Amino acid sequence: MLARIAQELFWLGRDLTRAEHTARMLDGAFHADVGVAPGERGMALSWEGVLVIIGAKPAAPGEEEVQSAPVAQAPGRGEVARLLTLDTETPASIVSCVARARERGRTLRDVISTEMWEALNSSHLALGRYDLQEALRTGPYSVFQEVKERCALFWGLVDRTMLRDEGRSFLEAGGRIEEADMVLRMLRVAVPGEPSDGGHESEALALLRAVGGSQAYRRAVRVGPTLGAVARFLLYDGAYPGSVASSVQALVGALSTADPQPRSSPPVLRLERLIADLELQRRTDDARGKLDDTLARVQTELELVDRDIDDRYFTIAGLAAVHL
């Protein structure tokens, strides 16, 4: 198939999944935010943490001195919600993600099913209907709920109506790599560098809620939600569809289907090594202190996979774009 089409499908999957995870994360952060004294909560789901996860990062430790205009105050609920929910100017906002997905869908109408396109288009229109100020004033729970439902509808329609061809594989690959990336980002911000025991339960609960996995966790894991146990669950548990391990597994599946020669595909090979590595970590990783290292390593690896995918499947598209 056309490299351009493949790349657009890949990014359509990514944009939608990013919108969904942003909605889930904001919902979790909203819940965690009310009623907790400042200072009691670590980085996990503070609004600053949310900004870091979504890529609007504050200064790194070394940069503080040279920063010319220091941030006066930590960003608050109103500001972050405005930025990340319905602000069309912010590329990371939910509406921007959905708008991009819909724009891509418009150029892919011959590839995706009509029902998928309509789901995309109506999501975009529905979000445009919300009165920004009103939604923020009364708590944007309904917006988050709508985004989650519409994303689920889209993926359901993919399942029901889209041919199981190369295009679909790229669409799914995009969705899964984005999901793994978002969960990793959340975990890296939430899991403290220095291991400490006890406490953190509300922190851990907030994290689960921000991924939508509270109930799955309760059923799958027999110990109470501590940060370490939750992080392991979200990283390793292959039975939970939103875990990093599951996403990576699905990603390699999608790429292997799309690639006529998966055995010589760098991203596939790299992913298979990553899967084996994750499995090894799961079985040997007992020391809590190592968890943040593992998370960092997995994310670096996933970034390389992302570049590999670009190189193997889309570079031609990129070159063409430059020449346009």
Add this chain to the structure above:
Amino acid sequence: MEMTEVRPIEGYRVPQGCRDELLDEDGAPRPHAAPLIATLQRLGPEALQAAGRRRDTIFMQQGITFEVAGTDGERRDRPFPLDLVPRVLTAAEWTTIKRGLAQRIRALNAFVDDVYHAHEIMRAGIVPWSLVVSRPCFARPVHGVRAPGGIYCHVSGCDLVRGGDGRWRVLEDNVRTPSGISYVLENRLAMTRLMPDLFAGHHVRAVDHYPSLLLDALRAVAPAPEGNANVVLWTPGPLNPAYFEHAFLARQMGVELVEASDLVVRDAVCYTRTTSGLQRVHTIYRRLDDDFIDPLEFRPDSLLGVPGLVRAYRAGTVAIANAIGTGVADDKAVYVYVPEMIRFYLGEQPILDNVPTYLLGDERQRKEVVARLGELVVKPTSESGGKGVFIGPQASAAERERQARLIEQRPDQFIAQELVHLSTAPTEVGDGRLAPRHVDLRPFAVFGDEIRIVPGGLTRVALREGSMIVNSSQGGGSKDTWVLDDGTAGELAPATLPTQRPPELPDVRYGGWHGQQQQQQQAALMHGPT
């Protein structure tokens, strides 16, 4: 924010002799509730009404409903009536309540143990043995059986009220299968979604760890090797009015929700029937009364029971929470003796008082009660849910006469209590206006290795003006209950994490056909002024 002409709180009149939880006698907000009241006034009545509509939609969607009989007699689902104005307790108030409850529950637990073993308090002449054995909840089949860990009252929910003098009193103990905790958790979640603005300026203690506390307690009493306890929640079935709560707790704890047909006893060991054969059960959190649990020992006509369960319990192979026979401790006639129990078993003075109560079996007390019937409350000893309660000041002469006759016929089946003027709290009464309505408080305690009490509890509110009957089966609603954190929280505060910088994450990518260009542009936007 545009200013609204109408304020939600206007012409607010606290009923004579009552104390309001959030406002003082002059209608000014009490200091601990000042930010909340200010926010309510700022939002105006329209915001409350709009949030009310969203609440009903969300509750219907999520199935948080209860059945009410309509005027035509047909039963239909209504969204659970959550009032949108929270009730606020200070950290100091809560400390008193918490200590008082822990003390009371420890005494009640000791009493249950005593009733089925040594009978010390009866021998000491404090509680008459004849009263104890005549209670319908006295469970002969478990006489001499010691519950695993010596814990009987794993889950309790005592009803507290606050009179006009501002003092907290225990109105009722409930150590069988108290319900309502699911509403505590759902109310909080709903409030954070519906009215997040209200939380501004308050530090409210979290309640969402209750399922973990409960699960820990149920595991702690399990006769099983560490970490291998199989805990199940036993419901009478989907037709039970509290089924929503049973499913909620099972889901939140990640344990199996079982019915009687799922359980089986073989050789004094309890199992569940699973796809891979019988699986041993260690702790049963049961949500049905003693009477129904085992047809071999209790009511033989019970179809909801598991034959042989009491045998397994006696053999110590399974823990049952709450233990069989705890009903003797929350009987309304035994209630009178609880302060004495605290002194007897713990050697302490009760922190929380009883409401002054009269036993009608005593002839002198009975005469006095009948004479003062117009001022007192009379309750049947073995009913719950507000059934059969007689409120003197609201009764007609004919009703008083009828009640007096009932008392003379069966004095043992009633107690009389002084009327407590329940405190009030601002409550939305339609059209977004707030008016005082009477409230009580049911905190939930869990007794495993130690007694843990979730901050706050269920505040029930009588939605009808002047009514003091808060039971949801009789037109009561509920409120989210906040316990403020003043920084001295102690036991349940989340551990303070060291302030740390977030790790450096790679940039979020924006890609696609026009990826590069877009990404640069978007990066510029993102890091620009916000």
